[in-house]
Amino acid sequence: MSQPTPEAYERGRGMDAHNAVMRDIRAEKEETYDPHEPTRVWLDEDNTPDGVRTSLTIILNTGGCRWARAGGCTMCGYVAESVEGGSVSHEALMDQIEVCLDHEAEEADDPASLIKIYTSGSFLDEREVSAETRRAIAEAFSDRERVVVESLPDFVDADKIADFTRWGLDADVAVGLETATDRVRHDCVNKYFDFADFEDACAEARRADEAADAASAGVKAYLLMKPPFLTESEAVEDMVSSVERCADVAGCHTVSMNPCNVQRYTMVDELHFRGGYRPPWLWSVATVLERTADADAIVVSDPVGHGSDRGPHNCGDCDDRVQTAIKDFDLRQDPSVFDQVSCECERTWELTLDEEAAYAAPLTR
């Protein structure tokens, strides 16, 4: 990516402009949601530092992300799922947990070992989830092996993590870092924090880890491949260096590198609608996983909406096969899975990497 002159590079002004546009786009959304129901809940399998485990993923319906209300990230449509009024009571949040436990009891033979809790914001932000609720939720899952909670780095604190580890639960904080490159995070994603804040969050997790007797604590970094305004090759290089930099931070044991998809009521959606944005190729996801296979962390990817126009996609013929290889890599961490897939469209993808320029992106559909 080209470096702007100091005169052109007025970061504060750029962020204000992004936020103003995002507020307008989000205001188009009118639906509201029941605070006693989780946004979503599902069962799956996940690769953890202890091996592959059954997982229960919960998207709690909290007041929503504060940053999203200010404007928020260019690709994130989650604010559209938050409740009216901006906060959810302890009782309502515990009702949501009940619904999730009932769902698990109906769908699974055994309780999941891994519990993942996302809030479309920050679980560790006490304006979203109070200390009382956090402790009650930790107790509700105290018989499990591991819990992952989502949080922006500002709210990560060793004492909050200790609410989980004191039950002998391994605890991970999922941080939506998006990229290790500050300029891309600020100007393409419109996220306000720096890589240094992520490093501080990892240090807090390490403090919690050292203080825990019978449990561990760590960080799972979430990266976003190809925010708007990057070419395909810039997006690939940004992810390769981001995976490597995250893996080098003590305390960060897993990197989840996920391709951007086009969500409604976002700036990415507006750009996509006008032909100014294409989600990344699945070949790009595969190549980053291959190139970072030696990194000192578990590296996984979970492409959402693969093969569709609004999700990461190749030519239409090979999308399912490449997606299967990616899922296989997630569980086995063996880059040779990508030797098993090929397609004629790899040549188009390679041409895109070589020739696409920022001023005329996207080169391919």
Ligand code: SF4
């Ligand atoms: S990506 Fe996270 S921080 Fe950004 S607006 Fe969405 S919920 Fe908020």
Ligand SMILES: [Zn+2]
């Ligand atoms: Zn293909």
